[in-house]
Amino acid sequence: MESPQFSCKLGVLSRPDASVIFCEGETVVMAGIYGPIEVKMQKMLIDKASVECNYRPKRGLPGVEDKLYESLIRNICDTALVTSLYPRSAILIALQEMHNSGQLISCAINAACLVCLESGIDMKFMFGAVTCFLTNQEELRLMPPISDSAVKASFVFVLDNVKERILASHTEGSFSMEQYEEAQDLSRKQIKNVFAFFKKTLNSGKEM
C-alpha cells in the first residue's frame, strides 16, 4: 500500500534547545523545544515539570480547533516525558504549521516527538502518529485523497514504541467498529516505518 514519505531536517533554528522541520507526505510542520526552563509561578508544579505546548496555524490567530490539537499534543508529551525529573520547571514545545495536506495532526505529533528526542530530555518511550483515511468507497488508505469530499472518516492513532499501545486517538467522521479495528491494524504496520525513520534520523544526526 502506498504510504507517505517522511523527510526532516534537524537544528533549523538557533534559539531553541532543539528544532526540526518534519514532512509527512506533503504536510510540513516546524517544531522547537525549550526545556527545562523557568516556569511561571501560577503554572508551577512542585512534583513535576509543567509541559506547555504552543501551536500556531499557517495564518491568522490560533482558533478553537487549534486549541484542541494543542491540548492533545500537550497531553501526549506530558505522558511520554519523564516530567518528575524536572520539578518546578517548564518544558515548552512550540509548533508551527507550514503546510497542511491532510495529515496535520499526525505530522505535528511526530515533529513533537522528534524534537523531544533531539533535545535530550528524558522520555519514557518514543511515540509516533499515523493518519488513516477511509474513503467513500469504504477503502482504507494512508495517503490523503485528493479532495476532502472523498473522505468518509479519518483516524489519527498515536502509539508508543514499547508495546504499541494506543496513547491517543482522534477521529473525524463516522465509521463502524470493524473499520476502526482495521484502521488500527493498518496504523500498527505503518508506525514501524515512522519509528524506523526516527531512529535513522537521530543516528545519523544529519538531515534526511
Add this chain to the structure above:
Amino acid sequence: MANIGEYVYPGDVVKNVKSIKGITIIGPGLRQNEENPNTLCISQAGKLCFREPNTYWIEGKRHRYIPKKGDLVLGVVAKKAGDSLKVDIGSAEFAALPMLAFEGATKKQKPDVQVGDVIYARLLSAHREMEPELICVDSYFKAGRLGVLPNDGFLINISLNLTQRLLDIKDPLLPTLGKKFPYEIVLGVNGRMWLNAKQRKDILTLLRCIEAAEAD
C-alpha cells in the same frame, strides 16, 4: 533489547545488567526499571556506554544544562538580592551565590560584584526541588581559580558536548593553539566559555577554532 556501544532510543531496555553486590552505577539517560529489577530503561537517544565493572551511561545530545553538585560553572550575575547574588548559569532557575562565599569576605567587607559580571564558581548543592547554590571558595576557604573574572574577556555559549571534549586532557585542540600564541581560557561545564588573549587577532582565531569544532 540494547547492546553496549549501540545507538539506543527511549523505550529500549538494557538486559543482564552487571552489578557488584547489587550495586550498579547509572549515568544520564538511564532509569531503573521498576517492573524488572535486573534491567535498565533508556530515556534518552544516544550511544549506550559501559565501563567495567558496573557503570552505565548514555552519550547523547543534551542541550540544556542540568546542575550537578560539584560542577565548575561559568555564570553571569543577573541580580543582587541583599546578601545573595542571583547568577544565570543556563539552568532552569537562577543559582544563588551568597556574598560571604568569596575569599576573605565578611559581613562588613563584601566583595565588589556588579550585575553583569562573569563568575567562575562551584556548585555547592543542586537538588531538583531547590534552587542551585554556588560557592567561590574551596574547602580551605581559598578562592583558587574561582571568583569574578576580569571584565576584558569574552563569554561565549558552546554545546555541552564540546565542553566535555575540550576538558579532556587528551583533546589536542587547546594545547595546539597554546603553542601558537598565549591565551587565557575558562570552561564551565554548563556550556559556557570565557576567553581572552593579548591580541584581537588571536581572540578571533580562537573563536573561529571553537566554531569549527562545534560544527564538527
Add this chain to the structure above:
Amino acid sequence: MAKQYKSLHPVKYYRDYLSHNIRPDGREFDEFRPTLLNVGTIDTADGSAISKLGRTTVVCGIKAEFCKPKAETPNKGFIVPNLELSPLCSPKFRPGPPSDQAQVLTQLIADIIENSHCIDLKDLCIFPDRLAWCLFVDFVCLDFDGAVVDACILALMGALQTLCLPSVDYDPALDNKLVNLEKRISVPVHSTPISTTFTIFDDKIILVDPTVDEENLCSGILTIVLRGDEICSLHKPGGSPLTDEDLSSCIEKCKQRATSIKDLIKTVVKDYNNK
C-alpha cells in the same frame, strides 16, 4: 477522619477504595450515575434542555438567527456550539475569556455534531445563497463534576428534539422575509449520538462516568461517541496507553449505555409532547 485523609493523600484514598472493587461514591467500576433529562426548560429559547449526570449539570439552549449562507456552501445553514464554564460551576474556572478547557470541549462538541450528522445543515437553509438559519447552541455548565461532554451531548439531543423554528416566507426578489411565529416547525433529527466518558486509573483500572475528582487524579481519559452501531468519535487525548481488549470492552459498555439513554430521551420527549 476520611475527609482529612482524602485531602492529604487523594490518590492513595482512591487506591484504597479501588482495591476493594468499589468507588468512593459507592458505585461499581462500570456503574453510571443517575441520569436526568428535562426538555423544554427555557421558554425564551427555540429549543432547550437540562441534563444531570449525578451532580454534573448542563443547561443547553438553542437560539436561531437569520444569516447569509457561505458562498462555497450556498444551501447550508450553521450550527455554532459554545460551552461556558463559569466560576459558578467550579472554583478552578475564572471569570473572563473562555479557558483552554472550555475551548477544547467546545471544539470536541462541534466535532461530534459535525461527525454524527444529527442535523442536516441543508434543512437549515431557507433560500439558497440568500437566507439560512444559524443555530447558536449554548451550553452553560452549572455544576462541574466530571463527564461534562456526556452531559452536553445528552442536553443537546434533548434540546434538538424540542427545537421548533418559526416558518419563514422569503421573497427573493424583494429580499423580504415574513416570519410567522405562530406556525412553528420542528427540525428533523437524523441520528442520536450518545457519548460516554471513561477514565483510566493507575494505568489499569477503567472507570466509567467519572466524577471531577476521578478526572483530576486519573492517568487518562477516553470519550467514545456512538451513533447507532457506528462510532462517530473516539477521542483519547493522551494519557496512559490502552490495550486493544480494554478499548473494545469500553465500546461494548458504551453500546449498552446508548440503548438506555435513547430510551430516556424517547420517554422524556414523549411526555413533553403530550403535555
